[in-house]
Amino acid sequence: MSLAHGRSYLAIPGPSVMPDRVLQAMHRAAPNIYEGALPDMVDAMIPDLARVARTAHNTAIYIGNGHAAWEAALANVVQPGDTVLVPATGRFGHGWAEMAHGLGLTVETLDFGLRAPWNLDQIEEALRADTRHRIKAVLAVHVDTSTSIRNDVPGLRAAMDAAGHPALLMADCIASLGCDRFEMDAWGVDVMVAGSQKGLMTPPGLGFVFFNDKAAEARAGLDRVSRYWDWTQRANPDWFYQYFCGTAPTHHLLGLRAALDMIHEEGIEAVWDRHEVLARAIWAACEHWGQAGPLELNVGDPGYRSCAVTSLRIGAPHGQRLREWCEHEAGVTLGIGLGMAPPDDPARHGFFRLGHMGHINAHMILGLLSTIEAGLVALDIPHAPGGAQAAAQVVAQARPRPVQAAAAS
Numbered sequence: 001m002s003l004a005h006g007r008s009y010l011a012i013p014g015p016s017v018m019p020d021r022v023l024q025a026m027h028r029a030a031p032n033i034y035e036g037a038l039p040d041m042v043d044a045m046i047p048d049l050a051r052v053a054r055t056a057h058n059t060a061i062y063i064g065n066g067h068a069a070w071e072a073a074l075a076n077v078v079q080p081g082d083t084v085l086v087p088a089t090g091r092f093g094h095g096w097a098e099m100a101h102g103l104g105l106t107v108e109t110l111d112f113g114l115r116a117p118w119n120l121d122q123i124e125e126a127l128r129a130d131t132r133h134r135i136k137a138v139l140a141v142h143v144d145t146s147t148s149i150r151n152d153v154p155g156l157r158a159a160m161d162a163a164g165h166p167a168l169l170m171a172d173c174i175a176s177l178g179c180d181r182f183e184m185d186a187w188g189v190d191v192m193v194a195g196s197q198k199g200l201m202t203p204p205g206l207g208f209v210f211f212n213d214k215a216a217e218a219r220a221g222l223d224r225v226s227r228y229w230d231w232t233q234r235a236n237p238d239w240f241y242q243y244f245c246g247t248a249p250t251h252h253l254l255g256l257r258a259a260l261d262m263i264h265e266e267g268i269e270a271v272w273d274r275h276e277v278l279a280r281a282i283w284a285a286c287e288h289w290g291q292a293g294p295l296e297l298n299v300g301d302p303g304y305r306s307c308a309v310t311s312l313r314i315g316a317p318h319g320q321r322l323r324e325w326c327e328h329e330a331g332v333t334l335g336i337g338l339g340m341a342p343p344d345d346p347a348r349h350g351f352f353r354l355g356h357m358g359h360i361n362a363h364m365i366l367g368l369l370s371t372i373e374a375g376l377v378a379l380d381i382p383h384a385p386g387g388a389q390a391a392a393q394v395v396a397q398a399r400p401r402p403v404q405a406a407a408a409s
């Protein structure tokens with residue numbers, strides 16, 4: 001007998017759970033790419049995508065994953081020899097820095113470790129020290145998916161303004177878009193990158209770059225941008241094929257349309273609220289279990305925890321054993337620890353992550369947490385019993401948000 005039979009559940013931080021509506025939208029014959037419904041749909045979809053990013057400015061779409069969006073964004077605003085500043089709070093900050101290095105940029109990294117958010121004073125100091133303004137951009141990962149730290153983007157904007165530094169503020173919202181509150185224009189973000197497979201509930205394969213007029217000016221000042229990465233025509237196409245510099249990713253677009261419909265029907269504020277309540281349920285369970293055992297949230301201060309992903313410490317080999325138990329005995333796949341220990345160090349088996357991004361609701365998260373509790377019992381991993389109940393209380397006490405007038409946003 002196995003209790004894993006039934007609908008499986010991928011609770012990793014991307015790819016995320018795909019709604020049936022998204023899957024069904026993709027389940028159809030290839031559409032005409034020259035005229036008609038598909039081109040019309042894409043024209044109308046761009047503003048809906050920008051609404052999720054909370055920007056009134058430009059959108060470019062790439063056929064690629066998040067790494068492609070990282071490179072695309074950089075390719076349009078900096079050139080070899082330029083300097084970028086990377087405040088890193090986990091693996092993904094370093095990942096974007098590596099892409100920048102590969103493009104011939106000089107990378108200044110401020111490493112804040114694996115458990116603390118950006119130190120804004122230190123960032124401001126680094127910018128003030130750059131009196132000749134060699135730094136062209138600050139590469140800021142909003143939610144670092146490895147550590148689950150959620151950084152203070154408006155605070156970073158304020159630090160850059162206080163330093164009087166003209167660098168572009170570039171945000172990576174690949175994990176956070178559609179999960180954690182993010183306000184591109186209101187927070188003064190110049191460039192934002194995202195991907196399809198996390199909060200946007202669509203298969204991996206689309207990368208998005210949103211940019212404002214200041215970033216467009218930086219693009220205009222470059223001698224040359226490789227034709228494929230150049231965002232100019234993608235954001236302002238004369239012909240449909242220019243959106244994608246070639247054949248459109250037809251079925252990804254159909255899926256994304258359905259996902260955006262779902263987000264806008266629910267309302268982005270309600271989407272953020274749902275993620276927040278469910279994240280608080282997860283934190284409550286983990287804090288409870290950790291009262292008598294090795295389980296510990298990686299981020300201590302709730303103000304810096306992401307509502308999309310939770311990174312946990314439990315000691316080796318418990319992380320690995322728990323993941324195997326949950327997948328093979330209960331049909332739910334947890335995320336591996338990422339960047340918390342060297343890849344050849346057995347200590348890496350002491351971490352795991354929960355993805356709670358996109359198409360998730362109370363019964364999924366309560367089921368996930370009860371499954372983890374069953375695993376802790378089955379594997380004899382010390383913990384305080386009752387974490388799942390603590391989560392249930394958070395869910396029970398959540399107040400539904402009053403329905404807002406349609407004109408409000």
Ligand SMILES: *Cc1c(COP(=O)(O)O)cnc(C)c1O
Nearest residue numbers: 065066067092143145174175195
């Ligand atoms: C997932 C992720 C990436 C990388 O995206 P890929 O699609 O795997 O290339 C980059 N940054 C963040 C914050 C992410 O969560």
